Structure formats: structure tokens, C-alpha cells
Amino acid sequence: MGTTESAPLAVEDIRADFPILEREFDGTPLVYLDNAATSQTPDQVVDAIVEYYRTYNSNVHRGIHQLSQEASIAYEEAHDRVAEFIGAESREEIVFTKNTTESMNLVAYAWGLNELGPGDEVVLTEMEHHASLVTWQQVAKRTGATVKFVRVDDEGYLDMDHARELITDDTEMVSVVHISNTLGTINPVADLADLAHDHDAYMFVDGAQSVPTRPVDVGEIDADFLAFSGHKMCGPTGIGVLYGKEPILDAMQPYLYGGDMIRKVTFEESTWNELPWKFEAGTPNICQGIALAEAIDYLEDIGMDRVQAHEEQLAEYAYDRLSEFEDIEIYGPPGDDRGGLVAFNLDAVHAHDTSEILNEFAVAVRAGDHCTQPLHDKLGAPASARASFYIYNTREEVDKLVEALADARELFA
């Protein structure tokens, strides 16, 4: 792999790290374009998982024996690695969770249920993933707080005037998806964080689609919270991250109770462990946490700037090629201003039929509402097909997508 920031990715070298990409279905090579749902896992990460289970599998923070020490150190250092990756101050600000959804629920339960009440407002956007939308909706129902939604305009951008209108001194939390998993819109999260902070509200950034695909620095955004998942960035499933500014996490009550999150327990009272362990009750996903650190090493070897450039080039190419169909609707901003995904519908073909026919060409895309039902209602489509790209995808694979779509269109014409 090259090392210069501006050089294009050595995609063939990268692909060699992902044996799954060599799979064929009835002689047709797999074209994996469902990376916004989950990315594939390189050998380096699989090897780290194997090494853990073969050589130092043990519970963390429990034993004084050698294996437990090795596992504990690797697991703790994984927090340091994540902290460094997103520009956090220290491991105290990095809580390992199961996934982005759990990270959001952690804040919703530990902060939202305790701090919100009637008159308080949570500001989301119309393009939020259900992980945030449903969670804050439920917190609002329980606390009497109100949820408001920043409008998405016809081009798929946030209406920032509307955001300025909605975010007021009644706002306690602004939670915004950094890159829409449906529209591909890259939201101005730093501007929104400024707005939130002007009104003493917290800013929660849903980084599920952004952290895997571009440099994200919590300091630059000035995010109070950031959530993302390991399995969308070359890591395994079962590991997610909640970043929170240390003083905020420090003031929050625990979300789950049990082992490892305590300091002193009597029959009457308990006190809490230090950050981040206060929020990691019970035996955590040790191996997955360590493997996430390995995935970060893998991505940083490539360089997040180059990952971003590759994503954007493929998204633009896909957008342009798909635009060749006159009877296609592509959702979200133009090709030169979006994250690495394109959701669309062919006029005469239901998204599930599209996906089924693409599958016959061994092209894997997502079809459905992508966990954004209210946004799909607004778009007037119950479902869409979505192609999403990652470091190992090529223009030739986009061409195969377009060929398969042409076939689907023909079949249904």
C-alpha cells in the first residue's frame, strides 16, 4: 500500500486482504455494495480475533493471572486507540458498547430519563436513523419532553434556517446524523454543535456512516457525544463506541449495573468505578474491542483522507452512471456532494424486486426503508434500493450494478 495522502487506493492490494470478495455465485463474482449496512472484515482483523482466542482469551479486570493481565491491557489499550482515532482526550471518554444504537440508548437512559422533563426539547432531523429517532421519541414520552425535527429540503439538505428556529433555550439535546444512511447527505455537524452550544444544549453526533469513511475529529466538531459501530469499519459485530466529553460522562449516572462498573458494594449501597468502566457493566465484548483497534490500525495504514476520497469518487461515479437511466429517482444531494452511498428507485420496479434481480447478478445491495421510515414517507417511497461503497469497491463494480439494473428494467418494461 502507498503512503502518500493524495495517491489513490491500491484497491487490488486491499481486496487481497478480504477473501470473502473472491466468492462467486453460480460462477458470477460477488459485487458487495452493502457496506453502509456492514463492511467486510480484512484478514488482519480476523487474525487478531483468532490470536485472542488462541493465545490470551481471558476475562478482563478480574484475575491477577497472566492471561487476564494480557487481555485487560489489550482491551484497555483498544480504548486508547479509539480515543486517538477520533481525537478524544483520553480513554475516559471512550465507552465500548454493542453498537451505535446502544450508544444512543446509553445516553437516552443515563442522561435523558434523568435530566429531561416537560418543557425541555430534543432537536433531531427528519433524516435520523430509527436508532436515534425512536430512542428520543420514547424518552420524550416518558419524560414529557418534546422532540422536534429539522426539515430536510427537496435536495436532501438540512434546512439550516429551520434548525436556527428550532434550537432555542428550551433545547437540551441536539442529535444529528453526520452522514444520512439514506440520502448520503453530509450534515454540517460543527455548525449545529455551535448552535446547540449557543443555547447550552448538548450535541450528539451519529457517526455510524461518517467515522468509517472519513476523518472525524470530535474536537473539530466540538461534539459532546459521538456514536459509531465497529462492524461498518472493518471490525466485527458486537462492538460500538460512545464518545462523551469527560465532565459530562462523569456527571451521568450508570446505565447498566453489575460487575466491573462498581468500586465499593455493601448490602445497602454501591459506588461507581471510574470512567469509562462505570458504563461497561458485566463482561464486555473483549475480543471485539481488541479487534476494533486492529481495524482502526488497518484503516489508518490506508489513511482516512484517502478512504474518504475513494468513497466520494465512487459515489459520484455511481450517481452519474445511475443518472443515465431516465426513469430512475436518486435520493439526496448531487453526486459531487455526498457520502459513499446512493439510494434510488427505478420507476416501474419495486425496490425489493430490484434487489432480487441484482442478487441474480451477484450484486448485493440493500433494499428497504434503511431504518428511516418517516424519511421514506416524506420521499413518497415505502422502500428504496441502496448501493454503498467501501475501500475495496471499484468502478467496474459500479458498472456491473448499472448493467444488472438495465436488465431489471428490461424485465419489468
Next chain:
Amino acid sequence: MYRQQILDHYKSPRNYGELEEPTFTHVGENPMCGDTIEMQVKLDDDEEEIEYVTFQGDGCAISQASASMLSEKLQGMTVEDLQELDRDDVVDMLGVDISPMRIKCAVLAEKVAQDGADIYFGELDVDKTTTEDDD
């Protein structure tokens, strides 16, 4: 999966529309897919045999072709026969392999017709039928 028969029924649905005097009308919806089907059934005077069936709907090829084919299949069947239909019968009728993820699309029309009959005969009380919770 998309044999000619399914595409033909999808593009030119049979018995599409409304009956003048249906014995019962029932609606089904799979909101996650966006498939909707309304079926109207006219029974004979003894309310034992199905005389006419029409449907209207919107959704994927599998769901709509299944409704179209079922509307033909049901005419002349008894209500009892209708209630005995199961997913294997629907898959046989479609004549193609249906992947596990798409079974809910294939059986929506069948379930709508069955639930419609059950509601009419007072054996069921639901507003809308869905097959998204079935698997």
C-alpha cells in the same frame, strides 16, 4: 425467480378493480415492504362458494402477481377450501422458488382473503392483515 408467469401477472393483473356488491372486503399491508392488497370477494347465496374475486394493490412483483393469480384460483372454490390453503399452495401456484425473505410478500394475498372470510363469519377481529410478523 421472475418467471414469465409472474411478470405477466404483475404487468397485466387479472381481476383488478372492485366488485359492485362484494360479500366482504379486506385489506392487508406489509408496511416495511410497502406492499398493500385489498381483496373483494362475492360468495354465492349459500355463502359457501366463491363466485368472484377482485383485488387492488401496490407493491413488489411477488405480492401483486400472487394476488392476481390467487384471484383466478379462488373463483369456484369453497370458503372451506380457501381456509385450507397454506404457504406451500401459494408457492406451488407461483411456480417459482421463493426466498425466505420474500415469503411474506407471496402469502399476503392469501392471508388477506382468509382473514376477510374469518372476519365476515365473525371468527376474527382485525382491521388490517399483515404477514410481516409471521416468520
